[in-house]
Amino acid sequence: MSIHDDKALADAAIPPEEEALSLQRRSLFGLGLAGAAVGAAAGLLAAPAVAQAQTVAKSKLYTIKERGKLIVGTGSTNPPWHFQDASGKLVGMDIDLARLLAKGLFDDYEKVEFVLQGSDARIPSLVTDKVDIVVQWMTVTAGRAQQVDFTIPYYREGVGLLMLARGGKYKNYEELKAAGKDVSIGGMQNVFLEEWIHKALPGAKVDAFESPDAAMQALNARRIDASMQDQSAMRWLMQQAPGRFVDAGFGWMPNSYASAVKPGDPTWLNWVNTVYKEAMMGVDFDYFAASYKKWFGIELPIPKVGFPQEFA
Known part of the structure; x- marks a missing residue:
């Protein structure tokens, strides 16, 4: 997500109650043997071409x-x-x-x-x-x-850590993890942000921002060491600004x-x-x-x- x-x-x-199945599907074979017998008596089984055409037309x-x-x-x-x-x-x-x-x-x-x-x-x-x-x-x-x-x-989406390619204190995920509580990771504010970041960096300080753009501004200003982003968004940003950003090298939450x-x-x-x-x-x-x-x-x-x- x-x-x-x-x-x-x-x-x-x-x-869960709102996720309940809202549409009941009817199986073509749901009538069982008794239903099939009734259908045969009604002549349905004697006209397979008509039945098939009716089914196809519904698609x-x-x-x-x-x-x-x-x-x-x-x-x-x-x-x-x-x-x-x-x-x-x-x-x-x-x-x-x-x-x-x-x-x-x-x-x-x-x-x-x-x-x-x-x-x-x-x-x-x-x-x-x-x-x-x-x-x-x-x-x-x-x-x-x-x-x-x-x-x-x-x-296959997931999240990762976007870093500055030059001028940052850390070069990759291994260095971020080794730095423990000295690392500051930013991301868009939501109720899951701290949990998600700590899955990858248990000791990191978490900075929440009102938007992904605000988190990126903090990264560019070097107020955070990395920004947690969707992997697809990270790849897009690296495409748009070649040489400026780098993937820390670890993705999670597929x-x-x-x-x-x-x-x-x-x-x-x-x-x-x-x-x-x-x-x-x-x-x-x-x-x-x-x-x-x-x-x-x-x-x-x-x-x-x-x-x-x-x-x-």
């Missing part, structure tokens, strides 16, 4: 194809995931993935409508059919998985980012998963790898040719 996302933090703390995949555009819920203020560039165009890793889905549907990266929303609107917009899919740095949790269907993950769809539509979910998987391992790898390089500075290894390595 992003440490820059207050709504996500609140979402993670939803009481959002075919609704989207008929509509002629994909509707995606996302954000606009969180680089490198979703933000507006200098020209006002919406860009970022999430945006690249949404456009890849549009390309797969219509052979046109532009046939996508973005619905800009806060983190707290991600699940409501799905279950009310305001959007077809949410592509908005959404952390996979057991609670959320009771309300939406997650795709396969496309990024969590997975995935897209989400409304529950109960395996055809739509399977199609999205197919697009994502082949972006990571197959025909669209070059597109996916270029996005990883652009937004995170990560060079992805080319998938090995031959036996599919994901099944090795």
Whole structure:
């Protein structure tokens, strides 16, 4: 979960009763043997083509194809995931993935409508059919998985320590840890900040700031020794200011980012998963790898040719 996302933090703390499954799914086989007998008597089993057509027609995949555009819920203020560039165009890793889905549907990266929303609107917009899919740095949790269907993950997030590349008292995580209580670590204020920092640096002094920008200003002014940031944000900042910042070399608190769809539509979910998987391992790898390089500075290894390595 992003440490820059207050709504996500609140979402993670939803009481169990509010995380309860809100939509009851009906199994195609839920009627059991007695139900099957009744269906056969009614002639349902004698018309498999009609039954199959009715099932297929219910999938959002075919609704989207008929509509002629994909509707995606996302954000606009969180680089490198979703933000507006200098020209006002919406860009970022999430945006690249949404456009890849549009390309797969219509052979046109532009046939996508973005619905800009806060983190707290991600699940409501799905279950009310305001959007077809949410592509908005959404952390996979057991609670959320009771309300939406997650795709396969496309990024493994975590937190780390961003330091100045030059002029600081410490050079890496090992030196920060060895310094104990003499180290000062900053981060955006929230109820978990001290706990999170002390997972990596038990003796460190914790300085809370009202925003990530304020923490970065403190780092630049050398009032703190390091700033705790999302790993993706750290990579983005190092991309934007080459040679100024450095990763301390230790990441912790892993969590997975995935897209989400409304529950109960395996055809739509399977199609999205197919697009994502082949972006990571197959025909669209070059597109996916270029996005990883652009937004995170990560060079992805080319998938090995031959036996599919994901099944090795």
